[in-house]
């Protein structure tokens with residue numbers, strides 16, 4: 001396993017806006033050790049050659065704040081800015097981004113406990129969700145939104161009203177936006193990840209080469 005260089009990072013992360021200031025963030029993610037090359041088992045079961053390790057990004061407080069600002073500058077987030085909302089994020093790496101978004105939007109923060117597999121569970125570690133209160137779900141990475149379902153469920157069971165989701169990186173932004181729209185939610189994202197995911201290891205070159213599989217959750 002190794003860190004990805006600045007040069008290589010541009011081929012792995014694309015920013016939603018083509019602004020130069022956002023493209024610099026791609027290099028800063030690489031500098032922070034946020035992009036790893038290896039053979040990873042994603043939480044949803046797919047294998048991938050690269051992994052966005054948001055824990056490393058989040059520990060760079062300035063970089064994390066900048067990524068939160070990119071999200072907060074999207075039309076989706078600007079439209080919600082004046083509302084009194086609560087950010088719901090997991091206590092894993094998504095917590096870094098969730099707290100920065102809550103601070104930037106002047107919203108309250110609720111943090112979901114995670115289970116032993118580092119997936120968000122059904123209880124809150126801190127904060128509260130008010131019945132009828134507006135909620136924006138924030139996490140580090142999403143593919144088609146399956147990993148956000150536990151957080152959606154947690155909010156629904158508290159009778160809170162989820163209005164949107166915001167993620168640092170989306171593997172399939174179009175599919176994610178569509179899946180969330182079907183639930184009546186908007187989606188904000190800052191980066192698109194450009195590497196392929198092999199479903200459950202099928203057609204995975206690293207598997208064929210016999211490379212040991214690294215559970216991605218252990219790096220966050």
Ligand SMILES: [Zn+2]
Nearest residue numbers: 047201204207
């Ligand atoms: Zn594999």
